[in-house]
Amino acid sequence: MRYKLGIIGAGKIGEAILAGSLAKGLLAPSDVILSVRTEQHRQNLEEKYHAATVLHNREVAKQSEIILISVKPRTIFEVLQEIADIIPDESVVVSTAAGVTLESMQTRLARKIALIRAMPNLGVSVCEGMTALAPARFTEEDKVEKVKQLFESVGRAIVLDEQYMDAVTGLSGSGPAYVYLIIEALADGGVKMGLPREVSIELAAQTVLGAAKTVLVTGEHPAKLKDQVTTPAGSTIDGLMELEDGGLRVTLIKAVVKATERAHQLLHK
Structure with a gap:
């Protein structure tokens, strides 16, 4: 099975993007796979959205075109090291971890993988979010556009150079x-x-x-x-x-x- 979107860490941001993309018709439940930490959370999300929900991050990473990692900044490197060897070459990794640079994530991946840093805000929970996307230089434009469309399902999204991301954090x-x-x-x-x-x-x-x-x-x-x-x-x-x-x-x-x-x-x- 090949999923269009895999979400690692379906917390507030991850679940908001899931809900928005389904509500806007951008994705169907069969297009999405999620990974969470507890069985209770897994059952709740699967019942609510009817999307495949698992307990293992690697299962998400190996089957997804877009791999959205929506975890706390202190956890992001651990997740990247866990899945680095199993990410398909044609996939794109998107991180919503605030303050974590493209360079530091690329180092943990130890591979040249399409990578985008995202800074959404709380408005995504009501489909009125503002998200800035900073892609790595070698990330193909079609992948950037797909990720932009994903975040536009929960508000507005713009593509910026990474040098502006601290200011984006301070403003939006x-x-x-x-x-x-x-x-x-x-x-x-x-x-x-x-x-x-x-x-x-x-x-x-x-x-x-x-x-x-x-x-x-x-x-x-x-x-x-x-x-x-x-x-x-x-x-x-x-x-x-x-x-x-x-x-x-x-x-x-x-x-x-x-x-x-x-x-x-x-x-x-």
Whole structure:
């Protein structure tokens, strides 16, 4: 049996990609094989998705065109060494382990195998993720395109040079946490002004979703869209003045810079 996709480590990211690719019709259950660590998890996933689910990573590696390794960074090298000798020459290995370089993975594989480093974010769990893909230089374009399509089934995906991956981690990888904080703060503001908590959260979350979608759909610069909301002598300009006075803009920039620097430090430990 030859599977189009093999997933090693069906945690939050791995399962999200499985669910999204099946829901969008990109893959059928018969196209996928998964490996997990426990029998209970194996049974649960097999019953839920009707895809072949096993307990052995090597079984996945030897039968898959795309081998998606979605494990913790501390585990990735152990997995690569375990499967290196059995990966088919025509397969492509994709890693979602944050901070783990292509060079370090290639060293563990000890073979010239098509390799892609991926940085998805939590949005993949609701098919609104943002993923950056950094392929090794010798990875064929058709394989890169197949992997890109896989991640596009759970959101958006772009292909970048690996030198940008720390910045991707600091922006879109960590970014959902920044936005959750903003949503929480907006909701707190609504509560302060008398709105019920659940109403405030819904208003804040949908407002952020709508604003983000407007940027993506229109392609307009955020500053131009901001100006469309800001009428002369209206309420919005007063709110914007408070945000500028509080340093929101520079604080968010600093957050991306700090997270990027931390990602780089973790890589070079």
